[in-house]
Amino acid sequence: MSGTVYRRTLLIGALVSLTISAPSVAFAQEAKAPDYEAIVAAPDRTDADRQADQRRQPAKMLAFTGVRTGMKVLDMEASAGYSTELLARAVGPTGTVYAQDSAAVIERFVKDRFDIRAQKPAMKNVVHVVRNFDDPIPPDVSGLDLITFFFAYHDITYMEVDRAAMNKKMFAALKPGGFLIIADHSAKAGDGINVARTLHRIEESTLKQEIEAAGFKLVAEADFLRHPEDPRDAKVFQPTVPNDEFVLKYQKPL
Template identity: 75%
Template sequence: MNRSILRAAACIAFVSAALLVVPQVRAEDAANPDYAAIVAAPDRSDADRQVDQRRQPAKMLAFAGVKPGMTILDMAASAGYSTELLARTVAPSGKVYAQDSATVLERFVKDRFDTRAKAPAMKNVVHVVRDYDDPIPPEVKDLDMITFFFFYHDIAYLPVDRAAMNKKMFAALKPGGFLVIADHSAKAGEGTSVAKTLHRIEESTLKQEIEAAGFKLVAEGDFLHHAEDPKDIPVFKAPVPIDEFVLKYQKPQ
């Protein structure tokens, strides 16, 4: 009789422990999204899938560490390719602010962004039309992450105070928040001199400017590195894949 009671108590203890483990596993799964599945969503456009081939979005999302529930600012969102991927990843409770200047928006991408904005996947996106050197509404604070993909080189030849822009981004992040930035590589020593002609920027120049605002480099991604790129051809005309650098910065705690 005593043995039966002991066996029953042991079974109850085992089941209770198992039940306690289940929520932990589910929470872990939620915190580590299936980025490949997000990219493979059947309602994404064929045009975006073509861009995927050179942008490697699943690797980019994983490198950045985008999680459900995050609040993210997507700088220079353009037509919204990255914005939509971020929005899908932070859903359902997260939010993405898609920033662009009025001038760039009107001249190049307004119709394309507005069309994309009608998609259900964009319901947690707020479009922010502000100058690049003052990109963040005053009420937006304690961001988890800022992304800045393949446009910093353009900022370099536009009438933008980059130092002011970088300080504004730093201030808008919460302590421990991240800035993930990627761009097209220029040759060593070229700095920003080929930003308009080749649409490239020297990695060390970008690093110097970002770090001057207080950001600390915590990771570098090599998944868009292409050694075969001679770096002397305009990005949009290159016959080989473009060499691109990906950097992850953090605002100190």
């Protein structure tokens, strides 16, 4: 092979290599974890949200979820949108967050608070989904990367909701390998769902049993909201000691 032909072959090989590797590099950059601390510190977040941060520890929560730029996320019982906004900032303009609420919850508790938040630029990639809990996902939505269900599963237990159907719908909507992050206020052993309406707590083992019955596999647990000093016998609103709360990561098997 002559020197000219050899150099030409090397050049063609280098161009082919760049063409093949460029999408991989772009995908890696797209999937990069955002700066969670910077998201929480964003200057346009409200004072009310910053007060909630003190007990919710959102940077740690976002890191535990593993939310990435470009992801497609469902936030169950979004309520006024505190977590929805944080997730929207994390996935960025190339991602989407579906914020689910039932019409009954909006009417009784949310009112126009979500709509006010939705006007913020950070919420441009959010789709408000008003659907019942036992059928929470629009039929045209599938292949979700992540579902979050924060401090609200206990509420579902005293509503007229088929929780088994709800959990199966969430399982079906996730892509294989996708994650469900669920957090709630801890009840005492043996309480089950009996104190969900009165204390707004749920026994961790009861929740685990219901979620795992849908096919989810527990892959991690976090302790950053654990407070063993909590006797778990009082309402979670305005507690005398910090509430003991569990945070669980489930995965849909590949």
